[in-house]
Amino acid sequence: MRRILEIDGEEIPVWLAATGRGHVLHMKGREIPCALEAAAGKGAWTLLLDGARIPMRIAVGEGATFIHVNGRAHAIGRTDPAERLGNTAGASQDRMIAPMPGVVVSVLAAAGDAVTEGQALLVIESMKLETTITAPRDGIVAEVPFATGASFGGKEVLLRLEPQEETV
């Protein structure tokens, strides 16, 4: 119901509601009744807005909508706020937790190091298997609690990254 649009570099949170009389776009504190009618031709539509009938061509891309109107093409960034936030769900991105007890074979990063996604940070040995722990994302190493040769218990934090800056 909500979307974050990016129009010419400006981020505009909007939401769409359906009333008894049609759709209403809520944007910047305003309510804009609008409707879109299919027209002949690929991607051809007529937008009804403010009493005007505006012909346009529309192509809906993965994260952006492309609109050709009044002789000009526009790319409008389109984000579902849930998608933006949703990708932080799931496993922790900040803490690497030991899957089982083991021994640290080598430590490849120290607190304060800037690391990139996929970079090897630690090599551990558990259950006779060596496993390389890699960075789940770009970031700064906050803490590496275990030194080479140290043994750790299951579920212990093996390495922690600094919390991620708010990214827009």
Added chain:
Amino acid sequence: MTARMSIRKLLVANRGEIAARVVRTARAIGIRTAVLRHPAEVDAPAHRIADEVVTIEGATPVAAYLDIAQITALAGRIGADAVHPGYGFLAENAGFVRALDAAGIVFVGPTGDVIDLMGDKVRARRFVEERGFSVAPSAIEDDNPEDFVQRARAVGYPLLIKPSAGGGGKGMRIVRDAARLEAEIETARREGERYFGDGRLFVERYIENPRHVEVQVLGDGRGNVVHFWERECSIQRRFQKIIEETPSPALTPGQRREICDAAAGIARAVNYRGAGTVEFIRAPDGAFHFLEMNTRLQVEHPVTEMVTGFDLVGEQLRIAAGQPLGLRQEDIAQTGHSIELRVCAEDADADFRPAIGDILLLDEPAGPGVRVDSGILDGGRVTTDFDPLLAKLIVHGRDRDEAIARARRAAQDCVILGVTTNLAYLDAILAHPRFRSGDVSTGFLAEEAEALQQGRDPAITDILAAATVLSDARLVKAVDSVPEIYRMMGSWRN
């Protein structure tokens, strides 16, 4: 025209719009065609209309299109008796010409020696100067490093210092004050060493507010040369043309004849074979100097075709087939006015950064006097593998005003969705008063950068936002899945 044609099968060693352009003419005159395709490429118009599509291999698509050995072998394998190089890639590569010669395959273009000569900017310039054509005053350090500074002084101000090994504007310095010359030479030398590991320099007179005027020539290699009049190509960004037109609004009939005759003379001097372009730099006072000769078909050749009515690719193929030039200069007239717009995948508001994306919707303009040379298909993809030229919109009108009006209509009607293009920027140029009056120079786009910025019309924000949300099927479905009574109640709270 077709009767004595000895080319039966033509391999087009190029891609994009020019490949399709060449194939169209070849098909029209009964030549079988083959085009190339790298596995990383998506379908393009040429692939649809050519008789044969041949796969070429290469670490990158560009490397494949530059692979002389492979393309030569391919041409032989498929039985092509001629290769058209288009522009770019191997179009001005003498090694390619010689490889084809060795394989007994015709290269549609000039000889390797002419390519070599014109490809060496210093040699070309000297060749032209020695035959009495005007070149900008200059001094080349290599000629005699001892008196370089004195010779440089004699060139006159303002002057431009360039690294001999340079390119892309790096290390170039403009000197307006004689007292600064030696210091600037030293700075330029250090920069040359730093950028190119080569501190050698040359200087030439710097023309302020120049125009770029070029002349289309055609020769048969048997001493016959004609010109197809000039093209004005001053609308450039980052030293690359994006709008070309003919006739040039700057030339008087006398100047036009003078510059065109000079071009034909230069071509005649090298006994030119095929289509070529002689480029001049024209000073505001009307003086013009030879800049370089491009020994190939130019991107902007269609504007010439529009005003002269000739098919330059057809002429190229005739000559490549060994036919003599069957044209007299007086057969070639300029009728009306033509403008070409280069539609590129780039963001004009972000320093012309190349744009990539999928072409989700393509609808090319049409109508009287409108020609589209397109290299893309609906559903295709634009990558950074190649240069950003997507298509060319070429219009023809009775006069310049009608051509501008048609060009604007074509730019506005051209629908390319899914990838950022410079269409709105091109339209803004066409609408600019200086362009309309013809008062431009190669610095025009930089000088008017601000005026040409794509300002947002605030009224359009509502339209764009509404269209975006209403065309978002997932969003509309979610909204419409709200039970009717809640939709009608809206944000009611008790």
Added chain:
Amino acid sequence: MRRMESHVRPDSAEFKAASARMQEVVNRFREMQHKARHDRPQRDLDRLRRQNKLLARQRLDLLLDPGTPFLEFSSLAAHDLYDGQAPGANIITGVGVIAGREVVIHADDSTNKGGAWYPMSVPKIVRALEFALENELPVVHVCDSAGGYLEEMSGVFTPGGRVFRNQCILSKRGIPQVAIVCGHCTAGGAYVPALCEHTIIVRDTGAIFLGGPPLVKAATGEEVSVNDLGGADMHTSVSGTGDYPVDSEEAGIALAREIVGTFPRRPRAFDWAAPEEPYYDPGEIYGIVPTDYRIRFEMREVIARIVDGSRFHEYQPNYGTTLVTGYARIWGCKVGILGNNGVLFNDSSLKAAHFIQLCNQTGTPLIFLQNTTGYMIGREYEERGITKDGAKMLMAQAGSEVPKLTVLTSGAFGAGYYGMCGRAWDPRLIMSWPNAQMGVMGPEQAARTLGDVKLAQMRRADPHLSEDSVQELRDRVRAKAESETSAYWFTSRLHDDGMIDPLDTRNMLGIALSCAAGVAPGAPHYGVFRM
């Protein structure tokens, strides 16, 4: 259905004066409600900002589908209890729309006292969960409570179990629950997320534990951080008490919305048509209903301003005329309406019992518009069996299987309150207008009766009781009776599901009907009607 004909004259001076009086009553309610919702100590607001937490109502706005309604329950709960320290009992409950689905929401309101649970918080949550059970609606719990308010712990402890019991029953019936743990869930509160099918925990601010770090230290000497003891990552990767860790409340809310979006959509029972606004202006209810419950008004005029198109098919218009019965649509849903238009006599009681059975036979939801001073008393009526006729109404209520909704529009007294589907007869919702009064009898009657009894006792002790003392006693008894019959007293103690502006009645009923429509009513069966 035919359009009703209204006989009120909104232009008349009397109507306008009456309307102004009701407007004042509503204004007073709105002010109190606004205070209860938004008036918060700056200290609490500062603390939330420091903790990077959203306010409870901001969370609600993000959670609900934009542009859709939210029906809040019991906004004035506990408003006159605990020295006014627990507005709304520190809980927000209600029903709203998430991902196009009706969902019951229980949100701890940490903008006050850290969202601590007071004794009244418990029935408020329990009621919301009952609503979810009866209507088979999923529940989203937004957990952010400091736990049971220690000074009132005894009042929370025993009834508190019902919260968890209802959660278990919901799960047993296959009705899913989602918890977004935005704050600490300690001790009993820990079971709220633990009993949900989907538990989201916000990193660093959300935590679940039976005993918090201070208690752990006191009990075992172990020193452990909040995150290590019960944080998002521990619970979602080690204990399995939670399911999804998220980095922010916004992310948690977005995830909860996504989860609700996977719940199945429900079929729709009852007879629905396209909704139609009332023909007569609902705003005129203010001029129609007097603020004094002792003054009679025409219930049909109220019905005309609540139902679709003001269309009403009246059943038995000439029998038992002190009770209006008939069919109408509210937001498109066909309902049977029973409205008091005077005291309940034998015939009006029989009419009610009959109509309730009729609606049950056709599966039509019932709306009770209460304005009753009770059943008629006196020798004649007793002889005619007024009590057994009233009992028939109660028996019909108890046997009814269709959803029932009750609105207290003015008076709600005596057994009439029971017969017209009072709280004990399980209306899906029962809500009061701010002018309503309720009780065993009217405050004057109560004051007189109680005063007489007390006075007689005192006179026996002191035959020379002064007139002043007599007056003082009468005043005191009367004041107490008045306060305890006011709708505010009742709503504060969860005797209803909230006070509403009369103008909100139509939407309230519409939402409740839409919620109820997800469950097809069973076959009615009754006990023995005393004939």
